[in-house]
Amino acid sequence: MLYQSTRGDNTKIKASEAITRGLSKDGGLYVPESFPSVSLEKLSELVTKPYSERSAYIMGLFLDEFSETQLNGFTSAAYNETGFTSSDIAPLYEINKNTHFLELWHGPTSAFKDMALQVMPHLLVSSLQRTNAKNQNVCVLVATSGDTGKAALEGFCDISGIKIMVFYPKDGVSEVQKLQMTSQRGDNVGVTAVEGNFDDTQTGVKEIFSDKELAKKLDDKGFFLSSANSINWGRLVPQIAYYVSAYCDLVKSGKIKIGEKINFCVPTGNFGNILAAYYALKIGLPINKLICASNRNDVLTQFITTGAYDKNRAFYTTMSPSMDILVSSNLERLLYELSDKDGAVVSSYMSSLAGSGRYDVPAPVLRGLQNMFASGYCSEEDTKKTIADTWENDKYLIDTHTAVACKVMQDYRKNTGDDTLSVIVSTASPFKFCESVLDALGVKTDVSGAKLIDVLSEHTGVSAPARLLGLKTAKPRFSGFIKQDEMKSAALEFLGG
Numbered sequence: 387m388l389y390q391s392t393r394g395d396n397t398k399i400k401a402s403e404a405i406t407r408g409l410s411k412d413g414g415l416y417v418p419e420s421f422p423s424v425s426l427e428k429l430s431e432l433v434t435k436p437y438s439e440r441s442a443y444i445m446g447l448f449l450d451e452f453s454e455t456q457l458n459g460f461t462s463a464a465y466n467e468t469g470f471t472s473s474d475i476a477p478l479y480e481i482n483k484n485t486h487f488l489e490l491w492h493g494p495t496s497a498f499k500d501m502a503l504q505v506m507p508h509l510l511v512s513s514l515q516r517t518n519a520k521n522q523n524v525c526v527l528v529a530t531s532g533d534t535g536k537a538a539l540e541g542f543c544d545i546s547g548i549k550i551m552v553f554y555p556k557d558g559v560s561e562v563q564k565l566q567m568t569s570q571r572g573d574n575v576g577v578t579a580v581e582g583n584f585d586d587t588q589t590g591v592k593e594i595f596s597d598k599e600l601a602k603k604l605d606d607k608g609f610f611l612s613s614a615n616s617i618n619w620g621r622l623v624p625q626i627a628y629y630v631s632a633y634c635d636l637v638k639s640g641k642i643k644i645g646e647k648i649n650f651c652v653p654t655g656n657f658g659n660i661l662a663a664y665y666a667l668k669i670g671l672p673i674n675k676l677i678c679a680s681n682r683n684d685v686l687t688q689f690i691t692t693g694a695y696d697k698n699r700a701f702y703t704t705m706s707p708s709m710d711i712l713v714s715s716n717l718e719r720l721l722y723e724l725s726d727k728d729g730a731v732v733s734s735y736m737s738s739l740a741g742s743g744r745y746d747v748p749a750p751v752l753r754g755l756q757n758m759f760a761s762g763y764c765s766e767e768d769t770k771k772t773i774a775d776t777w778e779n780d781k782y783l784i785d786t787h788t789a790v791a792c793k794v795m796q797d798y799r800k801n802t803g804d805d806t807l808s809v810i811v812s813t814a815s816p817f818k819f820c821e822s823v824l825d826a827l828g829v830k831t832d833v834s835g836a837k838l839i840d841v842l843s844e845h846t847g848v849s850a851p852a853r854l855l856g857l858k859t860a861k862p863r864f865s866g867f868i869k870q871d872e873m874k875s876a877a878l879e880f881l882g883g
């Protein structure tokens with residue numbers, strides 16, 4: 387299987403090259419030139435398999451360069467030996483006959499990013515062995531608004547030949563997220579706070595990536611730069627697996643018959659997670675609707691409803707920060723499929739977005755979009771209310787991101803009458819966002835920092851993930867902060883002066 391850019395450069399490359407390069411030279415994202423398919427017979431076979439084998443099989447369909455043994459090695463290292471707290475890895479939780487939550491936060495950092503970032507380092511190292519003629523070391527640079535940074539640090543920690551440096555906005559992450567990062571173990575990691583907001587941090591990292599002089603200096607030191615964000619194919623492909631796995635679990639427990647269609651509702655930011663669901667549909671997973679849930683930054687709802695993508699709008703900081711995004715990068719990959727793989731058309735949308743901040747898709751593309759996707763958004767007030775109601779009525783504790791999806795799912799049902807069995811994708815442990823969840827439950831407290839975890843636990847009787855409890859005694863290794871224009875020298879210093 388070969389990969390090509392979404393923007394019209396028709397050079398076809400192998401998966402290992404797509405994974406090491408990240409972004410195509412023409413600025414596009416790498417996509418598979420065609421899609422494999424999974425028969426219902428094969429799905430039935432997967433029903434009896436554990437998560438790691440289901441995952442290795444699905445990844446193998448797209449990564450045929452890697453052997454089955456190799457991929458099974460990667461997924462068993464990622465999912466069976468790294469402290470996933472549920473042996474099901476990605477278990478379903480039923481709140482009523484028609485509604486299940488897919489819990490993707492049992493990994494080491496308690497957010498769904500672990501599902502991909504525990505596997506991706508293995509894919510990257512192995513891809514490098516195939517493509518890296520000079521035998522260089524890799525420096526992974528990450529700008530994070532919280533969840534990605536910690537998941538990447540855990541995934542790449544103490545992997546030989548790799549160094550990882552994470553930049554986060556000094557005042558832009560939750561207390562738990564900050565402690566998680568500053569107390570990170572490992573000899574190959576660096577963590578630095580940057581003055582300003584997430585955009586400032588991200589701009590700083592982008593500047594490092596586009597600095598040719600710096601690239602030359604790093605090259606001389608035997609390093610080349612790589613990124614771990616969700617535009618990399620190596621991060622996307624492991625995510626397809628948990629949709630297939632959830633389906634298998636529903637068949638296994640007799641909730642559905644094989645072949646029966648279900649819905650997924652996904653709390654969406656950069657469009658990586660829901661794109662993986664769309665790819666699952668493309669390879670033949672029986673899916674009726676994909677419901678795209680946004681918070682108050684509802685640019686995607688507007689797009690799916692009207693066909694106009696317009697980022698000229700107010701940006702809101704919400705209690706579901708991982709979804710505070712106005713440009714959803716991975717949408718480009720969907721546009722490519724909906725435009726019959728016409729890179730020139732996608733390229734024109736993207737230059738229009740870069741120029742005027744907006745593009746409009748024609749009626750046939752919009753119809754294709756609406757055929758598969760529904761959408762909705764959830765206000766801050768409704769996010770709180772949904773956390774409180776779900777706790778009150780179902781004794782099930784959800785985080786702020788999951789609450790957005792839960793509300794959008796309820797609205798979708800009300801508006802359409804569609805009562806297809808639906809899976810709400812749950813993307814973070816509620817204990818990662820204690821301040822907001824306690825506030826939603828009406829609990830007042832003077833406590834701050836990691837102690838909030840105990841307050842939430844005592845109030846609900848729900849126990850917190852052990853790794854988060856450990857933060858109460860964690861010693862920060864990284865302190866202080868720098869200015870945006872000091873990021874380059876900080877990166878150089880990190881790599882040995």
Ligand SMILES: *Cc1c(COP(=O)(O)O)cnc(C)c1O
Pocket residue numbers: 497498499533534616653654655656657658659660708709787813814
């Ligand atoms: C990253 C993240 C999201 C958004 O996922 P995308 O793939 O960017 O759409 C939602 N919830 C949580 C908790 C996240 O960390």
